Amino acid sequence: MGTAPASRDVTSYGMGLAAPLALFFLLFFVAPLLQLFWLSLHNDTAGLHWGLGQYLHFLTDPFSLGVLGSTLLLGAEVTAVCLVLGFPIAWLYQRVGPKLQTIIILIVLLPLLTSVVVRTFAWIVILGRQGIINATLQSLGIIDTPLKLLYTQFGVVIALAQVQMPLMTLPLITALGRIEPNLDDASCSLGAGSWRTFFRVVLPLSLPGVIAGCTLTYAAAITAFITLSLVGGGQMLFMPMYLYQQASTLQNWPFAAAISIIFLLAVLAVVSVFTTLGRLSRGHGGA
Amino acid sequence: MIMNRRSLLTTALTLGAMKAFPGLSFAQARPLVFATFTGSWEEAHKAVLVPAFRKANADAAIVLDPMLSVDQIAKVNAAKANPPIDVMLHDPGPALIAIGQDLVEPYPVEKSVHYKDLIAEAQEPMGPAPFFQVVGLTYNPEAVKTPPTSWADLWKPEFKGRVGITNLNSTLGTGWLVEIAKMRGGSEANVDPAFKALEELKPNLAAVAANPGALATLFQQGQIDISPGNFNAIQILKARGVPVEFVAPKEGAIAFKTTIHIVKNSPNRELAFKLIEAALTPEVQTTLMNPPYLIVPTNSKVTMGGEIARVLAKDTAELKKKFVFQDWKKINEQRSAWIERFNREIKI
C-alpha cells in the first residue's frame, strides 16, 4: 500500500493514493469538459467544421445575452436575500444554548437533505392562486383578487432563496463561531453601539464565511434547474433551461456546448471575484 | 479505423465496468418504452392501455416516458441505431417528419388483426391512428359565466391575466396559432397576423405552458380560466370535480388524427407491435371512449356514444364535416422557424 517507503513520515500517505480518483476525474470529468469545449468550437452539428460560429451566435444575439444576464441577476438577488435572512440565523445560533443550537442546525440542515423537487413542490402550493399566501391575504380582506405569485421573478427568488439558504447559513455559523466573543464585548464597552459593533466588527470579521456562503449560494442558485422550471414556468427562460432545450429538444449540441462553456466561464468569473474578495478581506482582517 | 478504435474503447470500458459492477447487469433486456403524451394521455394509457397490453402479453415490462412529439423525434434521431424509445405517438405534423426522416417502421399490416377494422382515415401503413383529437376552447365555468364562442374571445379585456396558452412545440399550440392566423387573414403559409395577435394577447396571458398536459394543471390550480385546449385533456379533471368545460369555437374546432408507430431499430419490435395492436382493439378503444377519458375512437366496430356523440360528432363522417383539418405538410415547412420566433417574442 505504502507508495513512499523512503519517507519515514508516518503521518502522511503517498500521493499515489490519490491516483485512482485523479484518473477517474481525468476520464470522466476533465475529458468530457474538454470534449464539450471541442464541440463548441464547431459550426455544424456533426462537428466537422471548425469555427467560432456558436460563440458569435450567442454573443451577438440579444435574446441569448438577455437569458445570460437575467440568470446572473437572478443569482445575485437570491444570494442577497439569503445573506439578509441567513446572517441573523447565524447570529442567533451563537447566542443560544447548545440544545437550541442543535435545533437550529437541524432546521437549517433539513432542507439541504430534502429532495429539491419536494422543496420546490411546496412553493407551488404556497405561491399558487389558491395557495397559502393568497388565501391568507384574501381572508384578511387585504386583497380581492388573488395575486400572481407563481411564474414571476418574485416567486422564483423567494423559492430559490429558501432552497439554497442552508448553503449560506452553514458557512456563516462556522465563521461567526470563530470570532472571539470578547471582541464584541470590548467594542461595546468602548462605547460603540450594538449596530455599530455589528457593522464595524462582526460583519468584517465574518467576511470569509460571507464569501464562502455567497459563492456556494450563487453557484447553486443559477443552476437550480428544477426550481427554475417549476416555479418560473414556461415564460421565464434561464440558462439551465436554455441549455437543456438546445441540447435535448433541438439536439443542437454544438450550440448547447457553447452555452455550457459560456455559462461555466460566467460562474467561474463570479466565483473568482468572490475568492479574490475573500483573499482581500482575510488580508484586511489579519492587518 | 476510427470505428475500430472507438468500439475497442467501448468494449474495454464496458467489460471493465461489468466486472466492477456485477449488480448493474447489461444482459437484462430493457423494458418496452412507450413515449406517450403528458397529462391525460399518460393517465389514460397507464390506466387502460398498459394493463390490457400486459394482460395479453404475460406482464411484459413496459415503461411510459411521456413527452411531446418533437422531443420524441429528437431523442430517436440522436440515437438512431439504438433508439431509447420503442413506440412513438405522433400528431400529423411530427408524424410526417418521423416518416420523412426514416425513424419509423412500416406497420406489419398483414400480421395485424385489427388494422382492417379501422376507419379508412386511420389506416396508415407507416403507423395506424388509434384515436382522433379535437382542439377547441377550454374554460372554467365558475369564473367564466358566459361560455366563449370564438377564438377571438381570448382577447377580451375581461380575461386580463387569465388566459393560458402552450408553446408551439405542441400540436395544440401550433394548430391554434394557424387558426388565429386564418382568423386574421393569414394561412398555413403565413402566420404573421397570428404573431401580431399574440402581441396583443400579452396583457391577458397568465401562463405559457410547456405542454398541453401542463395546461390542465393550470386549470386545476386556478392559475388560468380560459385557454385553447384538447377535448380529452380536461375530461379526467372534469370527472374529478375540477370546474372545466370544453366548447367548439364558431370558427370550427381543429381535429386531427394521432398515429402510433414502431420505432426503426427498436430492440423490442415484437412487443411494440403487440402494444399497438392492444391500442387498436375495440375493447381498449371502447373503454377509452367512455368517461372519464372520452377519447375519439377509430375502430369501426366501436360506435361513438355518450358525451362524445353529444358534444363532438355522432360518427366519423360528421367529425370530418364539422371540424377543421389543417395542412400539416405546409405547416411543417416553417414550423421550426415559428417555434424559434415564438420563444423569443413571448416572454412576459
Place this chain on the structure above:
Amino acid sequence: MSGRRRTLEALSFELVMTVIAVIALIIIIAPSLVVVIVSFTSGFSLRFPPPGYSLRWYAELWNAWQLHFAAKNSLIVAFWATGLSVVLGVAAALAISRSRTLSARLLDSLFMSPLVLPALAFGLAALMLFSLVGLPVSPLTLVIGHTVVCVPYVVRNTVAALAQLEPTLLESSAVLGASRLYTFRRIVLPLIRPGIIAGAFIAFMSSFDNVPVSLFLRDAATDMLPIRMWQDLEGKLDVTIAALSGVLIIATVALVAVMERVTGLSRRLTN
C-alpha cells in the same frame, strides 16, 4: 441617560436580529410542513388548507408502479455511486490531506470543482462523451456521472476528519513497531470513520436527489425518481407526488436523526 439609550439601542439590535432569524427559520421549515399537510388532502388539487383529510394519496402511492421503478433505480445508482465515492474519495483524501505540495492543492481544487461548476454543463458533457465512445445511457453511466458530483462530499469530510487527527498518535504507533497498514486499520480508520460516514451520507442523499446529471444520462428504461417527480409535477400536478414527498421528508428526518447520533453531523458541517 446615555446608559439607557445604549440599552435601548442594544435592545433594538437584538430584537431586529432575532425577529429576522425567527422569520428566516420559519421560511426554511414551513414548506416541508405544508407539503406534509397537503399530502393528507382528500381532494384533487393542492389547495391549502385541504378541503378534507384522508390517506387516499398514500394508498395511491402503493400502486404507483412507475414511481416504484424510478425509486428503485435511484436507490441502486445512489448506492453504487456512494460506494465508489467512498473508495476513491477516502484514498484521495488520505493522500492530499496532510500534504502541502502544489500537486496536492491542485488535486484538492480539482476534486472540489464539481461543487461550484454548473452540474448541468457537466451532465451534457458526460452525455456527449459517452455517446462519442458509443456507451449507451445505462445505470453504469449514471453511476459514473453521479460519482463525479458526489465524491467531493466524501473527500471534504474525510479531509476534515483527518485534519483533527493527532500526528503524535500515529508517530507513537509507528515507534511501537506497528506497520502503516496496521496503524491505519486500528487507529486512523476508527477515528475518521464518523467523518467518512457523514460524507458518504451526504453523497448518498445528493445522488438520490441529483437532477442535472440524471437529466442527461437517464432514459425511460433508467428512470430516476427526482426526474420522474419533476415530470409528473410539470405535466399533471399529481397529488400522489405530495404523498411521495411526505414519505421522503419523513425518511430524511429519520435519517438525519440517526446520522446526528452516529456522526454528530451538525457539528461536522459547521466546523
